[in-house]
Amino acid sequence: MAFNLKTKVWQPGALDWWGMIDGDDVYLGSREFPLPPDEGDRWQVIKTGDIFQVIDGEIRKVGYEEPKVPEWL
Numbered sequence: 001m002a003f004n005l006k007t008k009v010w011q012p013g014a015l016d017w018w019g020m021i022d023g024d025d026v027y028l029g030s031r032e033f034p035l036p037p038d039e040g041d042r043w044q045v046i047k048t049g050d051i052f053q054v055i056d057g058e059i060r061k062v063g064y065e066e067p068k069v070p071e072w073l
Helices: none
Strands: 010-013 016-021 024-029 042-044 049-056 058-064
Touching: 016 058, 024 049
Parallel strands: none
Antiparallel strands: 010 016, 016 024, 042 049, 049 058
16 A cells, blocks of 8 residues: 555656556556645646545545646646
8 A cells, every 4th residue: 555545556657657546547647646645635637637636545536627738848
């Protein structure tokens, strides 16, 4: 159990984070992924627009918004 989470997470390289959510491999983000993830943390993945939150020790997808790409990217 990494980071005291129930969700299995891994980093294959290049700062990308992935997790196993409902039996699917899900992209959790890059630099926007909170380190270490803690209860209540919420973030939006810049590449996909998916919004995740740590709830009861699990990472859950809680929504989607059109990605807002920063000008510096």
